[in-house]
Amino acid sequence: MNYWPLLGVAIVVAGFAWRLNPALVVVVAGIASGLLAGLSVPDLLALLGRSFVSNRTLLVIVLTLPTIGLLERAGLRERAHAWILGLRRLTFARLLIAYLGLRQIVSMFGLTNVAGHAQTVRPLLAPMAEAAAEKIEPILGDDERERIKALAAATDNVGLFFGEDVFIAFGAVLLIQAFFSQHGIEMDPRSIAIWALPTAIAAFVIHALRIAWFQHGIGKSRRSTIYSRDQGPIAQEKSDAAH
Amino acid sequence: MLRIEYVYWLCGALFFAAGTFDLGSRRYASAAFWMILSACFFGGDAIEAAAAAGNVLPAQFGGIAVVALALIAGSGVLKRRSTNDDDLPRRRASAERLGNRLFLPALAIPLITLLLILSLPNINAADFKLFDTRQTTLVVLGVACVLAAVAAMALTRATPLAAFREGSRLLDALSWAALLPMLLATLGAVFAKTGVGDAVAQIVSAAIPTQSRDACVLAYGLGMALFTIIMGNAFAAFPVITAGVGLPLLIGEHHAHAAVVGALGMLCGYCGTLLTPMAANFNIVPVALLELRDPNAVIRAQWPTAVVLFAINLLLLDWLAFR
Numbered sequence: 251m252n253y254w255p256l257l258g259v260a261i262v263v264a265g266f267a268w269r270l271n272p273a274l275v276v277v278v279a280g281i282a283s284g285l286l287a288g289l290s291v292p293d294l295l296a297l298l299g300r301s302f303v304s305n306r307t308l309l310v311i312v313l314t315l316p317t318i319g320l321l322e323r324a325g326l327r328e329r330a331h332a333w334i335l336g337l338r339r340l341t342f343a344r345l346l347i348a349y350l351g352l353r354q355i356v357s358m359f360g361l362t363n364v365a366g367h368a369q370t371v372r373p374l375l376a377p378m379a380e381a382a383a384e385k386i387e388p389i390l391g392d393d394e395r396e397r398i399k400a401l402a403a404a405t406d407n408v409g410l411f412f413g414e415d416v417f418i419a420f421g422a423v424l425l426i427q428a429f430f431s432q433h434g435i436e437m438d439p440r441s442i443a444i445w446a447l448p449t450a451i452a453a454f455v456i457h458a459l460r461i462a463w464f465q466h467g468i469g470k471s472r473r474s475t476i477y478s479r480d481q482g483p484i485a486q487e488k489s490d491a492a493h
Numbered sequence: 494m495l496r497i498e499y500v501y502w503l504c505g506a507l508f509f510a511a512g513t514f515d516l517g518s519r520r521y522a523s524a525a526f527w528m529i530l531s532a533c534f535f536g537g538d539a540i541e542a543a544a545a546a547g548n549v550l551p552a553q554f555g556g557i558a559v560v561a562l563a564l565i566a567g568s569g570v571l572k573r574r575s576t577n578d579d580d581l582p583r584r585r586a587s588a589e590r591l592g593n594r595l596f597l598p599a600l601a602i603p604l605i606t607l608l609l610i611l612s613l614p615n616i617n618a619a620d621f622k623l624f625d626t627r628q629t630t631l632v633v634l635g636v637a638c639v640l641a642a643v644a645a646m647a648l649t650r651a652t653p654l655a656a657f658r659e660g661s662r663l664l665d666a667l668s669w670a671a672l673l674p675m676l677l678a679t680l681g682a683v684f685a686k687t688g689v690g691d692a693v694a695q696i697v698s699a700a701i702p703t704q705s706r707d708a709c710v711l712a713y714g715l716g717m718a719l720f721t722i723i724m725g726n727a728f729a730a731f732p733v734i735t736a737g738v739g740l741p742l743l744i745g746e747h748h749a750h751a752a753v754v755g756a757l758g759m760l761c762g763y764c765g766t767l768l769t770p771m772a773a774n775f776n777i778v779p780v781a782l783l784e785l786r787d788p789n790a791v792i793r794a795q796w797p798t799a800v801v802l803f804a805i806n807l808l809l810l811d812w813l814a815f816r
Contacts, residue, residue, distance in 0.1 A: 251695060255687040259723050262680075266770055269788070272777065273669045274567025276676045277560060280683040287687035292553055294683075299555020300544050301682035303537035306501050308674040308774060310631050312664065313503060313638035314602055317645045319659025321599055324649040325588025329595045332588065361610060363634045364603040367779040373599050376783055396785050397794065403779035404767075404795035410775075411763045412802075415756070422728065426755035429732050433740060435751045445756035445813065452805045457798045 258283025314368045327377040334381035342382040343465040346405050347458045349375055353409025354454060360417040362410060367403055376402045387469025401464060412453035415446040497628040498538050500635035505534030511661035522570035523665060529558050559679065566669035573668045591648065598645035605637035670781035673773035681729045693720055694737020709742040714807045717758050718765035725771025727762025749814040757810040764806065767799035768792060
């Protein structure tokens with residue numbers, strides 16, 4: 251067996267560790283791995299080009315951007331923020347846990363494209379989470395604001411990953427079935443999906459607990475660098491009020 | 494019929510618009526970047542068709558385009574633009590005036606997608622299929638995006654040109670991060686072709702004491718998670734690690750329940766996905782979209798969930814697969 255192509259993996263690891271531009275690292279790793287496996291340059295270029303265009307599906311999500319851009323220009327994030335501030339009983343934890351549960355359930359029915367970082371997290375969930383956090387601690391530091399937005403994105407990921415696997419027509423389940431079938435083991439997709447259920451429940455419980463714990467810590471790690479990079483609508487609002 | 498290619502062409506048009514706007518504002522590197530990507534989206538079908546027919550020349554041009562995109566991204570000349578238009582009073586006044594109606598076009602994307610998917614059996618009759626049967630949900634998502642954009646234009650009294658300009662503005666904020674998911678999938682294909690997966694599986698299976706059941710469970714779970722971290726994709730890791738470790742050792746030697754091994758192995762891989770910058774569309778693109786400073790902010794927010802869940806998956810595998 252030729253172990254040399256593994257150097258491609260090493261290049262990826264080193265590139266990410268040194269924080270080089272990921273796009274460049276990835277292509278260099280691919281070229282290195284291909285050449286070390288003995289592919290000729292023309293073959294390698296053809297492989298790169300063909301694989302690249304056959305993965306165009308991954309960028310279809312950019313079609314949401316014109317809508318999101320127009321709405322943001324018209325004040326969507328400001329409105330989402332104001333709306334949450336008006337709902338007294340909706341706490342930070344309740345907002346994110348409700349989103350987590352909803353995302354999991356919707357994904358379980360195979361509707362994975364219904365939400366996502368471009369469609370729902372940036373325009374809606376992130377500003378809402380910030381607003382909900384401001385109800386606990388009106389003046390949030392930059393670092394805390396960043397952690398809140400990151401947690402919103404993480405919540406979307408956890409909800410998606412540990413919901414979709416329970417859906418029988420989802421790619422993962424069909425992949426597992428096809429793989430075993432190739433190796434002479436036949437099984438019903440339902441018997442695969444059912445075993446993803448305990449993990450789905452565990453994922454909800456663990457992440458919900460972490461959200462609750464995060465809420466507990468909001469405002470307790472105030473940084474001195476508040477609004478050093480003042481750019482957000484909320485930040486402006488607060489500093490206006492302070493003057 | 495609405496084919497998936499139309500959706501790709503629409504993406505290509507958006508990239509072309511981004512390139513044109515960048516050209517207008519003398520951001521030449523960004524303009525070249527989006528134009529090349531646009532060409533890949535418009536020419537993609539031709540490349541695939543020619544390659545399937547045995548002519549690899551268009552695919553080789555595609556490969557050159559990939560290298561060019563990586564070089565532009567890596568040279569650092571692409572400058573991320575901030576997405577804030579700095580006109581806060583106008584945005585706030587507009588938010589006040591439009592109120593909750595602003596939510597409608599944003600919610601229209603998920604709701605129209607949902608509605609169309611649910612009514613798909615009625616729309617796609619046996620003799621006439623309105624939606625492409627390949628990648629149906631993506632075609633549906635594309636239609637939902639167009640309808641939502643029309644609704645947003647009507648609500649904010651904007652022109653289609655303005656919609657393209659706003660889309661381009663967000664693309665410039667994403668910059669090369671937008672491209673990363675496609676590049677990583679390409680790397681996955683190269684790794685698969687060059688036998689990287691088989692080499693990893695060989696090393697893993699040579700390193701474990703096969704007579705111990707717990708060692709095999711641990712090796713399989715860790716193998717799935719680690720190889721997913723490397724590839725950024727549990728789907729790529731699954732056949733490699735299951736063929737190398739799961740099938741011969743867990744199922745063959747220790748008589749594990751195959752469906753449980755498959756389901757929990759994949760879920761161990763998902764825990765790996767939460768931990769790796771290689772899973773760009775989940776962990777890096779949101780960093781760009783939310784304009785976070787720390788490139789690993791999302792991974793930092795989710796690693797405790799991933800690690801605890803991974804341990805639970807191992808326990809479940811050990812318990813459920815050998816009943």
